[in-house]
Amino acid sequence: MNTPKISLIFMLAITMFLIFPTMNLSMTNTSTFIEWEITTLSTCPITFPLIMDPVGMMFSLIVCVISSSVLMFSLFYMGSDPTKSRFTIMIILFVASMNLLIFIPNLITLLLGWDGLGITSFALVIYYQNKKSLSAGMLTVMSNRIGDITILLAIALTLNQGHWNIMSMWQNPMSFYITMCILIAAMTKSAQIPFSAWLPAAMAAPTPVSALVHSSTLVTAGVFILIRFFYFLSQNELFTKSLLFISIFTTLMAGMAANMENDLKKIIALSTLSQLGVMMMSLALSMPLLALFHLLTHALFKALLFVAAGTIIHSNMNTQDIRHMGNLWSQLPITCIHLNIANLSLCGAPFLSGFYSKDIILENLLFKETNMFMILIMIMATGLTSAYSLRLSLMTLADHMKNPSLHQNSIELNKSSIPMSVLSLFAITFGYMIQKSQMMFYSTILLSSLYKSIVMIIIMLGLWMGYYMFLLSKTPTKNSSLYSFLASMWFMPDISSQGSMYLSMKNLKTFSKSLDQGWIETSLSQIIHLSTKKMILINYQILSSTINMFPILLLTTVFIQMFIM
Incomplete structure (x- = not known):
């Protein structure tokens, strides 16, 4: 039985099935709510609800489109893997968990999708059985367990409501604590400060997994539940203030780290982290539909970016260090075109999908009454996005060749070019089509000509900075403390892993040296x-x-x- 091909056909069939219901619900702006009562606990019914609305159906369709493309890409990327059938089954379970999360508005039954994502992501991160993958998987699962605990606390605090459907919940004395629990859960899933360390570490997984995790599944789950429950959560003023502060600094941190990073997959992972910060910021500014818009467009061009990067890694003898790459234009021209389309969309280049969502969010940031300090940091982070995108393109595509020939069998390259072409088509046209066809993504903004041009000026300055960083990478420099601080995501991985036990381990070491290896040894x-x-x-x-x-x-x-x- 050819499990990968059967899974691909199954996913394509689901994608085709979802197209017409999604179009119907979007055009009529209607929702369908189905609820199955499983049992009753005292006076609280335990139900299994499903909600089919334009928001959920649209996101589910994008998840299935990306999953189909990734499964097609994995036929090429994982072709020589002896356990590719097991890998494909885990991918299907991963996508199924995400769809459960999308369609379930109940906190208790939401755990089916929430914990399903956590378990399958751990299994996929440790797919390559080595020490690095295991430590990355442990960091991933332990960070996400914090969010699982806060979801369970929110379930306990919601008991006095008589139901667990957050979409129809009213304010009560426990609302503040419920809001904070859901916010922390979303922050752990979407890797916001201080839970950011696991996201680059999850790059130990195979590239098809990275394409799914960082585009439309695991990391976007936190953003999506905040969008789903936004009208209850936003009634707490502290929710929006704290989310704005955390999201903007997460975007800044990710942009700085990406400009110092040399691992191809980690650069793309950090770009995901910066865009998650943009989505969280739009939620903090009370723009959940624009956050959804950017979530959809980002999912498409980020999946394209990972598939193109996976093709480059596979054709470059599994090397991920961009310092060992160069002159890929002459070796992989089609892949380079797709990589540049994704990079330009990530920067917010005009008339690509990323432009329609990112530009309108940044213009709303300038239009709304927001702290000037936060605006300046966000503008700086936007420039950093352009900088690391151009640096990545120049170091991998335009620089001179630093390795032996990268030529591979042309049949293998053709297998990967089909999913890249599909995703490129969406990355170019999706933003325009959705904005013109969906009235819910329109936003009236009144800005002066100067403010209107600020976004494009920042993008151009970021491109100049990226070129400067590219030239700087050619000259060897001594690593300073500031460089180490920025490159290590403000020491976030150390704080998340060794930092929590540093003090106790230091005391134990001192105790051991003083007693066991000290005066006890002699006296x-x-x-x-x-x-x-x-x-x-x-x-x-x-x-x-x-x-x-x-x-x-x-x-x-x-x-x-x-x-x-």
């Missing part, structure tokens, strides 16, 4: 030696005296016996 051993020696001498003396007294005692006993008789 106590000498004390024990002298004490033992003294005890032996005392025992010897007692024994000697006992031996000397024995004849006397014997004679005395005999004499007494004779006297008595």
